[in-house]
Amino acid sequence: MSAVNDRIRDLEIRHQVQVQRLGSGVLRRLIGLLDRADAEIVDKLLSRGATLKGSFTSVRLQKLLDAIREINQAAHVTVGKELRSDLLAIAKYEVGFQQRLIQSALPIAWDFVSPTAEMLKAAVTSRPFQGRLLKEWVTELSDAKARRLRDAIRLGVVQGETVDQIVRRARGTRALNYADGIMQIGRRGAEAMVRTAVAHTTTAARDELYAANDDLIAAEQWVSTLDTRTCPHCMGLDGQRFELGKGTRTPAHIGCRCIRVPVTKSWRELGFDIDELPPATRASMNGQVSATETYDSWLRKQPASTQNEALGPPRAALFRKGGMKVDSFTNWAGEELTLDQLRRLDEEAFAKAGIAA
Numbered sequence: 001m002s003a004v005n006d007r008i009r010d011l012e013i014r015h016q017v018q019v020q021r022l023g024s025g026v027l028r029r030l031i032g033l034l035d036r037a038d039a040e041i042v043d044k045l046l047s048r049g050a051t052l053k054g055s056f057t058s059v060r061l062q063k064l065l066d067a068i069r070e071i072n073q074a075a076h077v078t079v080g081k082e083l084r085s086d087l088l089a090i091a092k093y094e095v096g097f098q099q100r101l102i103q104s105a106l107p108i109a110w111d112f113v114s115p116t117a118e119m120l121k122a123a124v125t126s127r128p129f130q131g132r133l134l135k136e137w138v139t140e141l142s143d144a145k146a147r148r149l150r151d152a153i154r155l156g157v158v159q160g161e162t163v164d165q166i167v168r169r170a171r172g173t174r175a176l177n178y179a180d181g182i183m184q185i186g187r188r189g190a191e192a193m194v195r196t197a198v199a200h201t202t203t204a205a206r207d208e209l210y211a212a213n214d215d216l217i218a219a220e221q222w223v224s225t226l227d228t229r230t231c232p233h234c235m236g237l238d239g240q241r242f243e244l245g246k247g248t249r250t251p252a253h254i255g256c257r258c259i260r261v262p263v264t265k266s267w268r269e270l271g272f273d274i275d276e277l278p279p280a281t282r283a284s285m286n287g288q289v290s291a292t293e294t295y296d297s298w299l300r301k302q303p304a305s306t307q308n309e310a311l312g313p314p315r316a317a318l319f320r321k322g323g324m325k326v327d328s329f330t331n332w333a334g335e336e337l338t339l340d341q342l343r344r345l346d347e348e349a350f351a352k353a354g355i356a357a
C-alpha cells in the first residue's frame with residue numbers, strides 16, 4: 001500500500017488539472033458576455049456615421065462616450081454577479097470533493113467537519129487575492145476598459161480619423177485576429193482575473209476545510225507540478241511543508257496553477273498504537289510529505305483515462321507514444337469543463353476506485 005500522503009498528492013494533481021479546465025469553462029461564458037457588450041459598443045460607434053470630426057468638444061461626443069461607458073459598466077456588473085455565483089458553487093463543490101478525496105486515500109473511515117456556507121461565502125468574497133477583493137477586481141477591469149475606450153475615441157477624433165478607423169483602433173483588425181485592438185486588452189485582463197479567482201476560490205474552500213479538520217490534517221505541502229516551468233518563484237516553493245493557513249498562499253501570482261496539498265498526521269500523532277497494525281498499514285500513514293513530481297513524470301504514471309482528460313485524446317495518444325514530452329503542452333489547459341461535467345467525471349473516477357458517495 002503506497003503512503004496515504006502520496007495518494008492524496010496524486011489525486012490533488014489530477015483534480016487541479018480539472019480545476020484548470022473548469023476555469024476555462026467559466027471564462028468562456030463570461031468572455032461571451034463581454035464580447036456581446038463590445039459588439040454593442042461598435043454598433044454605437046458605427047451609428048455615428050462616417051465621421052466624428054468636429055464633434056470633439058461637443059455635447060454629442062460626450063453623449064456617445066457616456067452611452068459606451070454605460071454599456072461597458074452594465075456588462076461588467078453582470079460578469080461580476082455571474083462570477084460570484086459560479087465561485088460560490090465551486091467553493092461548495094470543492095469542500096465536498098476534498099472530503100471524498102482525502103477519505104478515499106485513508107485506510108480508515110474519518111468523520112469530517114464541514115465548514116458552513118456562510119464561512120465559505122466569506123472566504124471567497126471577503127478575502128483579497130493578489131491584493132484585491134473580488135468585487136474590486138471587477139470594478140477595476142470595468143473602469144480600465146472604459147478609460148481605454150474613451151482615450152482611443154478622443155485620440156481618433158483629434159487625429160481626424162473616420163469612424164471605421166476608430167472602430168479598428170478599438171476592436172482591432174480581422175487580419176490580426178483582433179489581437180491589435182484595445183478591446184483585446186480587456187479580454188486578457190478578464191481572463192487572468194477569472195483564472196486567478198477560481199484558484200483563489202478552491203484555495204479558500206480548502207483552507208476552511210483543513211482548519212475545521214486539523215485533528216486529521218497536520219500541514220500542507222506546496223506542489224507546483226503544473227507550474228514549475230513558467231514560474232521560478234513557485235519552483236522554489238515546490239515540496240515545502242507549511243503549517244495550516246501559514247506561509248505563501250496559492251495562487252501565488254496571476255495565473256498560478258500551484259496547489260497546497262493536505263498532509264495527514266501519522267498514526268502515532270492520531271493516537272493509534274502502531275505496533276498493533278499490520279506492517280503495510282503501519283507504513284501508509286507516516287505523516288511524511290511526498291517526493292516532488294514534474295507534470296511529465298506524474299502524468300506518465302496515470303491511467304490512459306486521466307491522460308486523455310488532461311491533454312485531450314489526440315495529444316494524450318502522442319504523449320503515450322513517447323514522442324512528445326508534456327512540457328510541449330505547458331500552456332495547454334485541456335478542454336473546457338462546466339461544474340456539472342466535472343461532477344460527473346469525479347463520480348466516474350470515484351466509482352472506478354470503488355468509493356461510495
Ligand SMILES: [Zn+2]
Pocket residue numbers: 224227231234252253256257258
Ligand atoms: Zn505557481
